[in-house]
Amino acid sequence: MARSTLAILVTLGLLAAFPYAAPPLYTLSFLTVVFMYVALAESWTILGGYAGYVSFGHVAFFGVGAYTTALLLLHLGLSPLFTFPVGALAAAGFAALVGHPIVRLQGPYFSIVTLLIALLTALVVKNTPALGGTTGLWLPLPDMPIEVNRTIFYWYMLFLAAVATATAAWVERSKLGLGLMAIRQNEEVAEAAGVDTTRLKLTALVLSAGLVGAVGGVYGYLRSYVSPEIVFDFNIAVTLFLMALFGGCRRWQGPVLGAVILSVIGEFLTLNIGEEVARIVYGLCLILVVFFPDGLVGLLGRLQVARKLESGGKDVVKR
Amino acid sequence: MSMVWTSLVSGLLLGCAYAGAAVGLSLAMGMARVFNLAHTALGLTCGYLAYFLLTAVGIDPLVTAGLLAPLMFLAGLALWPTLFRPTVRGVADPALSTSILTLGLAIALENLLSKIWTPNPRIITTPYSNQALNLLGLTAQGSLVVAAALGLTLLLALYWFLNKTFLGLAIQAVAQEPDGARLVGIRAELVSMLVFALSVGTAAIGGVSLAMIYSFGPASYFDWLLTVLLIVVVGGAGAILGTLASALAVGLVLGLGGALLPQAWNSLILFGLLLVILLLRPYGLFK
Amino acid sequence: MLEVNGLTVYYGPLPAVREASLKVEAGQLVGLIGPNGAGKTTLLKAVSGLLKPAAGRVRFDGTDITGWPAERVCELGVVHVPEGRKLFPRLTVLDNLRLGAYLPRARAELGRTLQEVFELFPRLYERRGQLAGTLSGGEQQMLAIGRGLMARPKLLILDEPTLGLSPRLAYELLELVKRLNTERRLTLLVVSQEVMHLLRLADFAFIMETGRITAGAPAAKLVSDPKVRQVYVGL
Numbered sequence: 001m002a003r004s005t006l007a008i009l010v011t012l013g014l015l016a017a018f019p020y021a022a023p024p025l026y027t028l029s030f031l032t033v034v035f036m037y038v039a040l041a042e043s044w045t046i047l048g049g050y051a052g053y054v055s056f057g058h059v060a061f062f063g064v065g066a067y068t069t070a071l072l073l074l075h076l077g078l079s080p081l082f083t084f085p086v087g088a089l090a091a092a093g094f095a096a097l098v099g100h101p102i103v104r105l106q107g108p109y110f111s112i113v114t115l116l117i118a119l120l121t122a123l124v125v126k127n128t129p130a131l132g133g134t135t136g137l138w139l140p141l142p143d144m145p146i147e148v149n150r151t152i153f154y155w156y157m158l159f160l161a162a163v164a165t166a167t168a169a170w171v172e173r174s175k176l177g178l179g180l181m182a183i184r185q186n187e188e189v190a191e192a193a194g195v196d197t198t199r200l201k202l203t204a205l206v207l208s209a210g211l212v213g214a215v216g217g218v219y220g221y222l223r224s225y226v227s228p229e230i231v232f233d234f235n236i237a238v239t240l241f242l243m244a245l246f247g248g249c250r251r252w253q254g255p256v257l258g259a260v261i262l263s264v265i266g267e268f269l270t271l272n273i274g275e276e277v278a279r280i281v282y283g284l285c286l287i288l289v290v291f292f293p294d295g296l297v298g299l300l301g302r303l304q305v306a307r308k309l310e311s312g313g314k315d316v317v318k319r
Numbered sequence: 320m321s322m323v324w325t326s327l328v329s330g331l332l333l334g335c336a337y338a339g340a341a342v343g344l345s346l347a348m349g350m351a352r353v354f355n356l357a358h359t360a361l362g363l364t365c366g367y368l369a370y371f372l373l374t375a376v377g378i379d380p381l382v383t384a385g386l387l388a389p390l391m392f393l394a395g396l397a398l399w400p401t402l403f404r405p406t407v408r409g410v411a412d413p414a415l416s417t418s419i420l421t422l423g424l425a426i427a428l429e430n431l432l433s434k435i436w437t438p439n440p441r442i443i444t445t446p447y448s449n450q451a452l453n454l455l456g457l458t459a460q461g462s463l464v465v466a467a468a469l470g471l472t473l474l475l476a477l478y479w480f481l482n483k484t485f486l487g488l489a490i491q492a493v494a495q496e497p498d499g500a501r502l503v504g505i506r507a508e509l510v511s512m513l514v515f516a517l518s519v520g521t522a523a524i525g526g527v528s529l530a531m532i533y534s535f536g537p538a539s540y541f542d543w544l545l546t547v548l549l550i551v552v553v554g555g556a557g558a559i560l561g562t563l564a565s566a567l568a569v570g571l572v573l574g575l576g577g578a579l580l581p582q583a584w585n586s587l588i589l590f591g592l593l594l595v596i597l598l599l600r601p602y603g604l605f606k
Numbered sequence: 607m608l609e610v611n612g613l614t615v616y617y618g619p620l621p622a623v624r625e626a627s628l629k630v631e632a633g634q635l636v637g638l639i640g641p642n643g644a645g646k647t648t649l650l651k652a653v654s655g656l657l658k659p660a661a662g663r664v665r666f667d668g669t670d671i672t673g674w675p676a677e678r679v680c681e682l683g684v685v686h687v688p689e690g691r692k693l694f695p696r697l698t699v700l701d702n703l704r705l706g707a708y709l710p711r712a713r714a715e716l717g718r719t720l721q722e723v724f725e726l727f728p729r730l731y732e733r734r735g736q737l738a739g740t741l742s743g744g745e746q747q748m749l750a751i752g753r754g755l756m757a758r759p760k761l762l763i764l765d766e767p768t769l770g771l772s773p774r775l776a777y778e779l780l781e782l783v784k785r786l787n788t789e790r791r792l793t794l795l796v797v798s799q800e801v802m803h804l805l806r807l808a809d810f811a812f813i814m815e816t817g818r819i820t821a822g823a824p825a826a827k828l829v830s831d832p833k834v835r836q837v838y839v840g841l
Contacts (some may be wrong), residue, residue, distance in 0.1 A: 052412070054415060054419065056422070101598045102598065105597070105598070106412075107412045107414050107415040107418075108354045108412075108414045108415050108417075108418040109597055111415065111418055111419075112418075112548070112597065113594060113597050113598065116545075116590055116593060116594040116597070117594065119545070119590055120587065120590055120591060120594065123583065123586055123587050123590070124587070126583065127583045127587070234541070238422070238426060242423075245419070274434065276430040276431070276433045276434040277430070277434065279426060279427075279429075279430040280426075280427045280430045280431055280434070282423075282426065282427075283423045283424065283425070283426035283427025283428070283429075283430065284423065284427050285423070286419060286420070286422060286423025286426065287402070287420050287423040287424060287427070288423075289419065289423075290416045290417075290419050290420040290423075291405065293416075485704075485705075485708070485713075488697065488701055488704070488705055489705065489708060491694065491696070491697060492694045492697065492705050495694045495695055495696055495697070496692050496693065496694050496695070498656055498676075498688065498692050499688070499691075499692030499693060499694060500694075500705075501655070501656065501675070501676035501677055501680075502654065502656070502676055502680060502685070502686050502687075502688060502692065503680060503705055503706050503707075503708045503709070503753065503756075503757060504677050504680040504681055504708050504709040504712075504757065505677065505705070505708050506677045507677070
């Protein structure tokens with residue numbers, strides 16, 4: 001265990017130091033987005049992967065976080081780089097508010113309802129002039145050279161990615177995680193065994209929403225522009241859980257893998273063929289994922305077991 | 320005042336068209352147990368094909384609908400064993416799996432359509448599209464009347480099929496009590512496959528209907544999906560006449576609402592309603 | 607006619623039926639009795655194809671039907687009227703019956719069979735336009751048996767046809783079942799809680815306890831068996 005922790009810390013250190021190697025701005029920006037998706041996918045997994053409550057509309061919390069920090073910036077002059085925890089709290093609060101009724105729902109109904117919530121939130125924002133309506137809110141750029149600007153957002157997203165991943169890893173090993181996975185296996189049985197499923201699900205939802213809200217809070221500032229299309233983007237909603245499912249949403253390692261691999265593939269396709277093709281591939285991946293519910297991590301795990309059995313067999317023969 | 324009446328009539332006609340688009344999903348969800356979130360995306364694809372054939376070769380969309388429906392039916396037959404049976408069979412929550420699967424399909428289709436036809440909105444214009452037809456002294460748009468007729472015909476045909484033919488009864492039997500159906504010799508698997516293929520076939524007709532009424536883009540499938548979902552949930556999945564009733568109601572809201580309220584309110588009301596209904600009936604439509 | 611050999615069927619992780627064997631000869635009325643939870647329903651389901659056995663053989667008229675799906679088993683003439691009836695609740699009595707004759711073999715004689723069933727159950731004729739789900743318990747049971755008869759079975763399996771019926775209705779139903787056997791030469795395998803009545807009517811009977819067949823003997827012998835009387839009638 002200590003060896004992999006060391007490896008993780010070293011990787012984080014290298015990633016943090018990366019900007020000092022004066023990489024192209026494009027690479028910094030790309031990695032920033034990758035980190036963002038790692039953070040989003042890991043947060044989503046806490047509810048979607050561990051408990052099996054697949055949320056299609058997690059982007060609602062993303063948007064709430066973004067709008068919160070944007071408003072704080074525009075009205076109180078506070079930088080989102082400091083107020084993103086407030087964005088997290090706002091998103092968590094929103095989740096707590098809508099959570100009670102929706103967490104009772106099963107399977108696809110839960111998914112569709114979360115989608116509706118995201119949609120309705122976007123609609124409400126679109127129709128509220130105070131929130132910028134459809135035109136959105138323009139945020140002033142921080143006053144600094146662009147390399148510094150990009151580096152700061154890079155570090156922030158890296159930080160959030162690390163926090164989200166660590167949180168997911170912690171939840172996975174905690175009693176909360178055990179309870180959530182019991183819920184996923186068989187909710188009725190878990191309830192009968194005395195697990196307070198509603199409380200656990202709400203906790204997962206609120207925690208997950210808060211993390212996503214933090215990321216949203218930073219993202220708005222990164223784009224210098226917050227509008228319903230951008231922060232309640234259906235594409236973001238789907239991509240984040242696609243990445244979690246693809247990488248494997250039962251373990252914390254999965255979403256990282258999924259986010260990295262799919263980001264790279266997506267970027268490659270977008271640059272060389274076009275964005276639509278990238279999204280077609282994402283759509284096809286979503287279909288594929290249904291046949292591999294444990295994702296890439298699950299596949300790799302099975303390969304490992306197969307290999308161990310093979311080598312174990314050879315040992316027996318040698319003796 | 321006559322504007323209200325005209326909106327009423329338009330609303331009812333719109334409802335009929337939507338009924339045709341929704342009935343397939345009602346069948347899929349109620350009888351084949353498939354949450355086909357790609358239903359409207361498939362329909363939209365057919366709408367695009369109708370547009371293409373009209374603008375490129377001058378073929379009337381009604382003809383295209385007639386051609387595409389059986390083709391889509393066959394596609395549904397092919398799709399079921401390859402895509403749906405493996406997922407529906409072995410997984411803990413097949414409804415969720417099929418939702419995710421079909422969502423992926425919808426997204427792939429949307430972007431495929433965008434790639435081929437760009438995101439620019441398209442309109443289907445036939446010689447009769449903009450003709451003002453006279454219905455009992457009120458005027459209605461030609462395209463709306465045709466789409467409504469298409470939807471209504473489809474619905475009635477399905478109603479007749481399900482209630483007056485042996486196969487239709489067998490379909491209902493499998494939906495109501497699959498074990499009981501097996502025990503009288505009905506091949507439940509095949510029936511489910513048939514229903515799904517039927518659902519996909521009707522999606523073609525429904526899609527062309529809506530494409531004749533609205534200007535559409537690749538992302539249109541989404542709004543259509545939510546509207547159709549609302550209709551199915553209110554009318555009861557698997558209930559043909561219920562689908563018609565709720566479609567007419569939704570059509571009225573859209574028609575009257577469109578005339579009396581600002582556009583944004585329409586969406587808010589409809590989708591808010593869908594949300595509330597789903598929350599109040601958490602165990603959905605399957606027992 | 608029906609031969610079950612060493613059948614083992616799992617219900618979840620537990621074996622509900624262990625190496626059960628029984629036989630039904632053509633023309634017989636055979637009873638299957640045993641306490642609740644003994645596995646009788648599971649055994650019948652494995653015979654008719656609703657469940658797949660883990661081990662053992664099922665043979666009907668010489669054909670090995672082990673593991674066959676219910677649709678195919680029904681085609682051979684084995685008709686199972688299940689516990690809980692499994693009627694089509696939102697279809698009419700008439701439609702339920704007509705669907706009973708779904709198979710081509712039975713559909714060819716639908717009109718004739720329908721008439722026979724209505725003669726047997728005049729109450730069903732009266733209520734033919736009513737939705738099956740709105741019938742009383744006794745009427746539903748009649749409909750279930752009627753639907754089974756529509757398939758023109760060679761072997762009719764009845765699982766708890768008397769459950770939930772008043773004592774008088776239960777009595778009449780079993781008498782009717784006996785008449786089906788004697789007048790129409792219908793082979794029957796019946797599970798019923800009305801143990802003593804069933805034993806008096808049946809030719810042969812098997813006892814099933816905790817998944818195993820513990821006894822198989824002519825019904826007349828079992829009627830007078832003191833253990834049977836004590837356990838199942840509480841005397």
